[in-house]
Amino acid sequence: MGTKHDVLTEAELASYSLNPVVADTIATFRETSGLEPSQIRILDWGCGRGRSVAVLRDQGYDAYGVEIDEATMRNGFALFENRGWQPSRLLMLLSDLEGVPNGSFHLIFSEQVFEHVFDLEHAAREQARLTRPGGLGIHCFPGALGITEDHLFMPCVHWLPKRTIRRAVIQAMLALGKGPEGGWIETRGKPRREQAQVYYEYLNHRTYYRDTAAICRLFQAHGFTARSEVAGMSTRARRLLPSYLRRNGFPNNAVRLHLMKREL
Ligand SMILES: C[S@@+](CC[C@H](N)C(=O)[O-])C[C@H]1O[C@@H](n2cnc3c(N)ncnc32)[C@H](O)[C@@H]1O
Structure with missing residues (x-):
């Protein structure tokens, strides 16, 4: 599987599949709305190189993506062009959204993005503006209290x-053999202290873990009904946990936020 630094290829796309929760939500929307896929407009928030947009277009949906990082997004352009799709129309930068009319999308989704969004208030406001009444949102992201980052x-x-305690623990973890397999490109060939600094800065400046209850309240304040659920643990075992741990993905991470834009 390639990374955001690699150009997206057909071979990589062939082995990629959409998050099953996102796929289910789209399929349910299709059934309940009675619309054909080509009539359903979908936005992938934090689309990376556009893998999910390409998969959904293959399935006939009118899918688009939005990204904050232009270099990452451009690594999907060649594949889109080779398929006769206009990448600059389908994959947008966050700043391009201003020109997109209100209520343009039936469904907005994201995969592993909310934990990276610095300005979630802006994301909630824009998603409320861009989702038509009765439209859906589905967002899958790691909870703040999953044990493994x-x-x-x-x-x-x-x-x-x-703070520095975090960097010290990251360095200790590296000494214990924990960390990304093979290390990130940015850390290769560097002494452990400098590797720890790279990971520390990434965690500090590129991740914003939040309480799921606060995320729900934010989207509710912008006109959505919001419900969160956590995957991967039997309901009985989960009931024993305090709600703060439960809703934030302890012990095994995956949070799903289900949204519906309230009718006016
Ligand atoms: C872990 S990647 C996931 C990419 C893609 N969803 C996937 O599953 O392949 C997170 C992406 O979110 C993007 N991102 C972070 N903050 C964003 C924001 N405020 N708006 C849009 N995209 C954002 C990052 O640039 C990055 O490409």
């Missing part, structure tokens, strides 16, 4: 304050 593959480092 999803990007560094280290336990609990995201629970620590964004």
Whole structure:
């Protein structure tokens, strides 16, 4: 599987599949709305190189993506062009959204994005503007209290304050052999202390873990009904946990936020 630094290829796309929760939500919307896929407009928020947009277009949906990082997004352009799709129309930068009319989308989704969004208030406001009444949102992201941090593959480092204690623990984890397999490109060939600094800065400046209840309240304030659920643990075992742990993905991460834009 390629990374955001690699150009998206047909071979990589062939082995990629849409998040099953997102796929289910889209399929349910299709059934209940009675619309054909080509009539259903979907936006992938934080689309990366556009893999999910391409998969949904293959299935006949009118799918688009929006990204904050232009370099990442451009790594999907060649594949879109080779398929006769206009990448600059289908894959947009966050700043391009201003020109997109209100209520343009039936459904907005994201996969592993909310934990990276610095300005979630802006995302909620824009998603409320862009979703038509009765339209849906489905967002899958790691909870703030999952034991393993999803990007560094280290336990609990995201629970620590964004201060030197966090860097020290990351360095200790590296010494214990924890961390991304093979290391990130940015860390290769560097001594452990400098590797720890790279991971520390990433965690501090590229991740914003929040309480799921606060995320729900934010979207409710912008006109959505919001419901969160956590995957991967039997309901009985989960009931024993305090709600703060439960809703934030303890112990095994995956949170799903289901939204519906209230009718006016
Ligand atoms: C882990 S990647 C996931 C990419 C894609 N959803 C996928 O599953 O392949 C997170 C993406 O969210 C993007 N991102 C972060 N903040 C964003 C924001 N405020 N608006 C749109 N995209 C954002 C990042 O640039 C990055 O490409």
